[in-house]
Amino acid sequence: MIGALLLLILQPGPVSSAWSVTFENSDPCGLKGSSVEFRCSYNYPDGESVTNTTWHRGGLKDKQWKRFKLSELPSYQNRSEYIGDRQHDCSLVIHDLQDNDTGFYYFRFDTESYGWHSKKSVYLSVTEMISARVNPDRVRAGDTVTLECGTSCQHPSVVWFKDGRPVAKPEFQAQTEDSGNYACALKGQESVLSDPVALDVQYPPLNVSVEVSYGNLTVGSSVNLTCNSTANPAADNYTWYKRTASSSSMVQVGSGQVMSFPSVEASHTGLYLCQARNPLGVDNSAEVLLTVDKTDINHLILLVGIGVKVVIVLLLTLAVIWAWRHRCNSTVDKEDNGPEYENISPVYMGQKDRRK
Template identity: 65%
Template sequence: MIHAACCHLKTIKSDPRISKPLQNWMFCVLHVKKMIAVLVLFIMKPAGSVSADWSVTFENPNPCAVKGSSVEFRCSYNYPDREIARKIAWYKGQFIDGDWKRIALSDIPSYQNRSEYLGDLQHNCSLEIQDLQDDDAGYYYFRFDTDKYGRRSKESVYLTVTELKARVNPKRVRAGDTVTLECGASCPLSTTVWFKDGHPVSKPNFTAQAEDAGNYFCAVEGQESVQSDPVTLDVQYSPLNVSVEVSHAGLLTVGSSVNLTCSSAANPAADSYTWYRSTGSSSVLQVGSGQVLCLPSVDLSHSGLYICQSRNRLGENNSTQVLLTVTETDIYRLILLVGIGVKVVFLLLLPLFIIQAWRRWRNSTADTESHDYENV
């Protein structure tokens, strides 16, 4: 058909009876017929042609991964059964001198030791890229060659590389307020998990308590080693665990000195301390202020139960009672003197007891010898 059309074109051009415009028109018609004939021949090629049974399929054509993590391009390819795959390669699309070109990953130094072909030479063409960087974002293509033909994917995999952004809402709360943790990225991610100071957080929404203050960061589940930058949650609360430390343990004698120090956990820190003393009756007296109560020379009137009240702008709390007992006699010194006296007396009497015991033993020995002689 094509040969006949070509001969007809030559005949038209050589016929002087046909005018020049008519020749041009007839030439165009026959040229179109020639193109149609070529197209028909192409379409009517048998099933074993190059275009049949050839395909490349990407299961996740638009993956999104966190910077520093890894990503897998799940891929499969097909070709006629009578063919055998001999060569495979992955490419990345890049603009070079204004032209879009496909560069083999094996020719890009930054992918050395970071890309791994997970597929085979049959139908699996999956690829993994590790330790993702911002420059890894872009279009990726796959190509394979058999004994006779080569095929490259028309479609592509577009990789997005993102960074995790952790947010705490609100950043500063009072104990009892609700806190929401949000982990964002420039594209949708799978399930995210949270950590506080290295320990897992069970829920991203909770009622804040004093112990919830700290640094929080998020990660993608299954890739916990790649984490967001930390964000700080500030939980404010009134004084807790108020306690009093006494510089002198035990009983106090008149004229001795003692210091009482008050401490507490609070956010913001306690800015006011008040001291009270209870004398056993229902009356309570304010006896000082400040974190340390100094009693340089105590007397009997200082005996009683002491309480420290710690306060910040959010509230106040009291310590447990601490008992101070002041006596006129230094009992400990008396006990020490008595003990020394007992030891001295014991040391003086011990030789007498030893001498007396030795004499009794000697007398008993002499009596025994005398009886033996009489028996003989």
């Protein structure tokens, strides 16, 4: 008896380091009516074979904390799905989440010689909705923006999207391209997004440029200079400046987004730039060269017209001369080609007959 007792005492038990259960996310959160997955793995010594796996729900009964098999709880019938195996995967999915699913969950597995249950638990939170907030919702470029996703979960793991594209960090320094609509979702349930909220990043005018509507400018023609820029809010003030060859300074010559020259003159030649302004700042375009040919276009048109008339008169004159010569040649040809005969008078004919 004593020998058997000593043998029992000296027999080594299971090595705890070889037996383990690991939860990838120990604090999952799910939307009511959706599904949530508990990703789980377990290990055991080589040579053991798993004979049974079970998930339990923790709860109080008779003022004592106990674990209840999900398979024996009526409220989980047809809603809990074990998607693991009897190797090392112990993952579980709970469908159609309800408010009372919030709580602690445990995993247990048995081998032919030993049973092991998780020391830690998975705490599931169920929330009815999620809401997105951008703080603040209107900023200047360079300001700090914080994205906040509101849920009733204790430790929610959330992901963010901007106009449908993932956002790397929930806090960042706002840039011009960060304007847009933001929405959040619980990690693992990205198909269910919160209502979107807008972020408006304001900035002074950028990329100011001048568009010129002309080909080759000559005196008397027209041209428009149009100032374009990107800004938020849009630029509300435009000023035009000109630099001439005789002056190194810029002189204000107009205002408004479009500066028009209905009839340019040689004096309009010079370098022009546009200055765009909004409440946040100001920026200038590059200088654009406007060159006006000194040739008077009206005088040029007059000369062209006179030339055309001279050509027409010459052509008409040549046509008349050609027609006259052609007529003369036709008359000569008719005289040369007439019948040959002698003009003999009747008197001469009578004398000829008496001689016979």
